[in-house]
Amino acid sequence: MGGGGGGGEGEPEFQIAPMIDVLLTLLIFFMSITTAQVEAVDKNIHLPVAPDAKERKPNSNQMIVNVKWSNENQKAAFMLDGSKYEDDESLKNALEAKKVGRTNPEVLIRGDRDLQAKEIQKVMNCAAQAGIDNIAFLTVNQAQ
Amino acid sequence: MGRIKHEHKNEDVGFQIAPMIDVVFVIMLFFMVKVGARQTETEIKSKLPGSAETSTSVTGMESLEETIVIDENGVIAHNDELLDSGGKKDGDLEQLKARMTRLAEQGRADKSEVVVTVSTQPDTKYSRVADVLNALQFAGIRNMTFSVSEEL
Numbered sequence: 001m002g003g004g005g006g007g008g009e010g011e012p013e014f015q016i017a018p019m020i021d022v023l024l025t026l027l028i029f030f031m032s033i034t035t036a037q038v039e040a041v042d043k044n045i046h047l048p049v050a051p052d053a054k055e056r057k058p059n060s061n062q063m064i065v066n067v068k069w070s071n072e073n074q075k076a077a078f079m080l081d082g083s084k085y086e087d088d089e090s091l092k093n094a095l096e097a098k099k100v101g102r103t104n105p106e107v108l109i110r111g112d113r114d115l116q117a118k119e120i121q122k123v124m125n126c127a128a129q130a131g132i133d134n135i136a137f138l139t140v141n142q143a144q
Numbered sequence: 145m146g147r148i149k150h151e152h153k154n155e156d157v158g159f160q161i162a163p164m165i166d167v168v169f170v171i172m173l174f175f176m177v178k179v180g181a182r183q184t185e186t187e188i189k190s191k192l193p194g195s196a197e198t199s200t201s202v203t204g205m206e207s208l209e210e211t212i213v214i215d216e217n218g219v220i221a222h223n224d225e226l227l228d229s230g231g232k233k234d235g236d237l238e239q240l241k242a243r244m245t246r247l248a249e250q251g252r253a254d255k256s257e258v259v260v261t262v263s264t265q266p267d268t269k270y271s272r273v274a275d276v277l278n279a280l281q282f283a284g285i286r287n288m289t290f291s292v293s294e295e296l
Binding site: 020055112113117124128142143144 | 161164165168169171172175176178179181182183184185186187188189190191192264265266267268269270271273274275277278279281282290291292
């Protein structure tokens with residue numbers, strides 16, 4: 001065996017260079033996954049906490065409706081793919097347009113925890129009018 | 145004093161590997177701890193009421209229908225019976241979780257499908273609704289619908 005050739009040189013020494021390589025690789029790994037998690041959560045919306053819910057698995061059939069609550073105006077704002085919709089009718093039309101080409105469309109409601117239930121109901125009504133049956137409420141696993 | 149003089153003699157200080165490893169270890173520890181406490185997005189799936197009724201009839205199973213009502217102050221009632229918090233914070237949610245778990249077990253024993261309707265007032269806080277939906281997830285009840293009473 002070729003590996004046995006170094007046996008005559010005495011005791012094997014602790015190699016510092018491969019250890020640093022491993023450490024840096026681990027460091028980059030942990031840095032990248034913490035950064036990815038921060039990007040996934042919209043900081044402007046404080047989602048309600050539901051520790052027993054399943055982790056979200058993103059797919060191309062999902063349409064995420066952000067529902068923001070403004071304490072100053074006491075009014076909710078709907079956002080779909082970066083566009084803001086002031087009323088239910090325009091949100092319904094947008095959902096109808098975006099569901100084209102999706103086999104099993106699903107509306108994910110990302111609502112602020114301070115919202116009133118009627119605002120969530122508005123999104124559900126829009127989804128129903130747009131012909132989408134599958135909905136999901138987005139939450140977070142723990143408070144920050 | 146003699147010791148300081150001795151250190152001044154070593155002018156050619158090379159790259160020190162030991163403190164570098166210490167620093168890398170500390171940074172790595174920081175990120176490892178941060179990963180454990182990270183906030184991730186979770187989802188609670190549901191079907192809109194009209195389609196949920198259709199799906200239960202297709203399976204041909206008996207369905208066990210229950211109603212949970214949340215009023216505008218966040219008080220929870222299960223089948224018209226108010227849940228008692230017992231003076232504890234979220235004590236009513238613990239009670240609801242226990243009830244829903246029993247209900248899910250009963251459904252499995254009777255081979256019937258458990259369908260829960262969560263009904264709220266228009267002004268009920270969404271966070272309170274999420275608490276109740278979380279209790280249903282805890283019990284493993286997947287067939288649930290959420291409705292808001294019409295404003296007067």
